[in-house]
Amino acid sequence: MDHLFLLRTQAHELKMRQMVEEINLGRLTIPQAMAKFNVLTRHTVRKWLDRVRHENFQRADAMKQASQQPPPALVEQMALKADELAGQVIQLKKELEQAELQVIYYTTIIRVAEQELGIAIEKKSVTKQSNSFE
Incomplete structure (x- = not known):
């Protein structure tokens, strides 16, 4: 019996919504x-x-509010990603510092070796241009 009542209610609501739609579209007065x-x-x-009209206004208002605030799961994902990237930045800074120290170390070793052995180990930065376009 409740099922029949529910079907009648739904049919009535559908009929009323169709009526409102036709009025709003200007098809009927x-x-x-x-x-x-x-x-x-x-x-x-x-x-x-x-x-x-009230339902449409509420729906539009809810959609406007939802578009202004990102979903909580997205905010959490972005925070985790930001933390991960911050960790990578710190790690890369440490690696860069280590690489710079290695460059200083090897440059110092080469200069000391050149002074003690009296031979040129480092390549000179002056290069000759090729004459292939003449």
């Missing part, structure tokens, strides 16, 4: 809608128009 959908009073039509 209120008196025409009353005749087509067998509505007895203008008050009923107004009540349904107001109800649907």
Whole structure:
């Protein structure tokens, strides 16, 4: 019995929403809608128009608020990613510092070896241009 009541209620609501849609689209006036959908009073039509407009306003407001605030899961993911990237930056800074120290170490060893052995180990930075375009 409850199932039958639910079906009737859903059918009535569907009929009323179709009526409101046709009025809002300008296909029907209120008196025409009353005749087509067998509505007895203008008050009923107004009540349904107001109800649907209110629902649309609430839906639009909810969508606006949802678009302004990112979902909590996304915020957490972004925070985790930021922490991960910060850790990578720290690690890369340490590696860069280590590499710079190695460059200083090897440069110093080469200069000391050149002074003690008296031979040129480092390549000179002056290079000859090729004459292939002449």
